[in-house]
Amino acid sequence: MEFRRITNLPPYVFTIIDQLKVAGRRAGDDIIDLGFGNPDLPSPDITVEKVQEASANPRNHRYSSSRGIPKLREAMAGYYDHRFGVKLDPDTQIINTIGAKEGLSHLMWTLLQPGDAVLVPTPSYPIHRYAAIFAGAEVREMPMSTDIDFFDVMRERWEYSWPKPRVIVLSFPHNPTGACVDLDFMAQAVEFARENDVLLVHDNAYAELGFDGYKPPSILQVDGATDVAVELYSMTKSFSMAGWRVAFMLGNAEVVAALTKIKSYLDYGAFQPIQIAATVTLNEAQDHPEIVQKIYQSRRDTLCNGLERIGWPIDPPKGTMFAWAPIPEPYKHMGSVEFCSKLVTEAKVATSPGVGFGPGGEGNVRFALIENEQRINQAIRQIRDALPDLVAPTED
Numbered sequence: 001m002e003f004r005r006i007t008n009l010p011p012y013v014f015t016i017i018d019q020l021k022v023a024g025r026r027a028g029d030d031i032i033d034l035g036f037g038n039p040d041l042p043s044p045d046i047t048v049e050k051v052q053e054a055s056a057n058p059r060n061h062r063y064s065s066s067r068g069i070p071k072l073r074e075a076m077a078g079y080y081d082h083r084f085g086v087k088l089d090p091d092t093q094i095i096n097t098i099g100a101k102e103g104l105s106h107l108m109w110t111l112l113q114p115g116d117a118v119l120v121p122t123p124s125y126p127i128h129r130y131a132a133i134f135a136g137a138e139v140r141e142m143p144m145s146t147d148i149d150f151f152d153v154m155r156e157r158w159e160y161s162w163p164k165p166r167v168i169v170l171s172f173p174h175n176p177t178g179a180c181v182d183l184d185f186m187a188q189a190v191e192f193a194r195e196n197d198v199l200l201v202h203d204n205a206y207a208e209l210g211f212d213g214y215k216p217p218s219i220l221q222v223d224g225a226t227d228v229a230v231e232l233y234s235m236t237k238s239f240s241m242a243g244w245r246v247a248f249m250l251g252n253a254e255v256v257a258a259l260t261k262i263k264s265y266l267d268y269g270a271f272q273p274i275q276i277a278a279t280v281t282l283n284e285a286q287d288h289p290e291i292v293q294k295i296y297q298s299r300r301d302t303l304c305n306g307l308e309r310i311g312w313p314i315d316p317p318k319g320t321m322f323a324w325a326p327i328p329e330p331y332k333h334m335g336s337v338e339f340c341s342k343l344v345t346e347a348k349v350a351t352s353p354g355v356g357f358g359p360g361g362e363g364n365v366r367f368a369l370i371e372n373e374q375r376i377n378q379a380i381r382q383i384r385d386a387l388p389d390l391v392a393p394t395e396d
Contacts, residue, residue, distance in 0.1 A: 005134055013337055013356040020344045032379040034303075035340075035350035037175070037321060037368040041240040041292060044285040047277045054273035064269040067260050068096025068248075072275045075282035076233070076248050082286065083207075084218040092253040093226065095260050098270050099245040100205055100234040103259070105131040106266065107230070107249065108167075110258040111199065112137035117165040119157055121150075123354060123361030125175045128203065132167070140165055143360055146179045146315060146324075151188050158196065168193070171203035173216050173319025176357050176366040180210070180318040183217040190219065193228035199255065200229040206320045208238040208289035211297045214318045219251075226251045237321055238289040239281055245270060246278045296321050299369040299376060306380035311390035323367040324354075330389035336362055347386035349379045 017035055024031045054060050067073070073090035080086045088094055097103030104127055112118060114136035120129050121144035132139050140161045142153050158165055170189065172181045186202075193200045202219040210216045219229050230251035235241040249259060269275065281288070303323055304316040314325040326332075327339050334342065336353035343365075344350045354364030371379070384390065 013353050016337060017340050017344055017350055017353065020341060021350045024344065024348065029348050031344065031348050031350055032371055032375050032382070033350045034367045034369075034371060034376075034379060035344075035352045036370075037352075038370060039237055039240055039242045039321070040370045041295065043240045043244070044281055044288050046285050047239070047241065047244075047281045050280045051273045051277035054276040057273075060272040060276065062272070064272040064275060066263040066267050066269045068094070068269060069272065069275050069279070072096055072279045072282075073248075075279045076250070079282045079286070080218070080220070080233075080250065084221050086218060086220045088220070088226075088250055089253070093256055094248055094250050095256050095263070096269065096275065097232075097247045097249055097259075097263075098267065099236070100203060100232045100247040101127045101131075102245070103232055103247055103249045104128070104201070104203065105134065106262055107201065107255070107259050108132050108135040108137070110255075110262050111135070111167050115163065116167075117161055117163050119154065119161070119165045119168040121169070121171070121174065122359060123176055123357030123364075124169075125171065125203070125205075126357065128169045128171065129358060132169075138163075141358070141360065144174060144177055144179060146177055146317075150179065150181065151185055151192075154189070155192060158192075158198070164196075165198060167199050167201060169201050169203070170219070171205065173206040173209065173317070175205065175320055176322055176352070176354070176361065176364075177324045178315075178317025178320050178322060180214060180216065183221055186217055186219045186225070187222045190222045190225045190228055194224070198228070199252070200225075202229060202231045204231050205234050206237060207233060208293055209296055209321055210293070210319045211300060211316070212318065216319055226253070228252070230255050235278060235281070238292065239285065240288070240292060241278070241281070244274055244278065246274060296369050299371075299373060302373040302376045303367055303369065303380075306377060307383075309392065310380060310384040310387075311392040312383070312387075321369045323369070325365045325367060327354075327363055327365060328387065328390055331387065332363060336365060340365060343383065343386065347379070347382040349382055349386075 354361035
């Protein structure tokens with residue numbers, strides 16, 4: 001039988017490393033997992049307490065609202081006002097989604113069809129590319145790295161694309177490269193979108209994870225952005241709520257209405273006690289993102305300092321919960337899948353192959369900061385032993 005939408009999908013390369021990780025653990029190996037970006041930090045106490053309380057109420061066992069209960073959308077509006085100084089109408093400019101991946105995927109269904117084109121960074125988080133592919137659209141790639149003027153790249157790729165892309169997907173701080181932008185870039189992007197009748201979709205998954213004083217901006221902070229842009233905000237990293245699947249799409253009211261319409265055919269929203277707990281969290285645990293940020297910054301410093309110490313220097317990212325590392329020169333010929341396979345089988349450290357984030361990711365490895373400092377230091381020692389050709393810097 002032919003499965004129309006998945007027949008041409010490439011193998012999900014992350015499963016190769018995952019299978020090696022599982023096999024190692026079954027054999028009794030202590031695999032340090034720095035691969036899958038699955039946050040290990042617990043959700044706020046108040047979140048857990050409120051979902052327990054709300055779950056005990058039979059009235060919350062019924063269908064909910066696919067767009068999110070009113071108080072949840074009001075809480076999200078309040079949080080954006082508090083965090084970014086952005087005022088949004090919770091009735092027309094905010095919709096709750098069952099995680100950012102669900103929101104982005106169904107949004108692309110509303111925006112794109114066969115014959116349309118979309119601009120997506122490469123490398124990128126896989127759903128940024130495949131959500132458009134599932135909708136039948138053609139993907140045009142924009143090379144992403146930390147050492148280029150990304151606005152110039154975006155403008156050039158749009159100008160040389162045919163058909164003209166009607167959607168541009170952005171995500172800063174960027175997964176997997178850690179590239180960051182300032183509000184001036186967002187203003188340039190908004191003006192470009194206005195001039196060229198294109199919609200900007202900004203995945204703001206790491207809104208609270210900026211380091212060394214860097215505060216990631218929201219594209220909605222730009223005057224007039226809601227005319228040409230929507231933004232996805234997830235509680236996964238900021239509030240340590242990965243498994244809860246609580247996210248939002250905010251911004252252009254017409255686009256929000258379109259997503260609301262298609263979701264009304266597809267789901268009845270998240271389990272209502274989760275929505276209630278998320279509401280309380282946004283209102284009463286606004287200090288949690290700062291706690292999370294400090295933990296990830298400490299882990300970033302431990303990883304980057306440790307890698308430099310053993311002869312694998314990388315640029316510390318200014319944001320996200322990841323570190324993007326070019327494969328060391330003595331091992332570059334292996335490619336990212338073979339190299340990551342070597343790390344998990346010989347160093348007992350799981351990482352993510354760069355090619356899994358698209359062709360632009362080959363030659364790199366992504367580390368996820370999902371283990372504590374002690375475990376990260378242990379991983380550094382094991383990587384050093386498994387990669388004898390690394391040349392550690394000599395002391396003066």
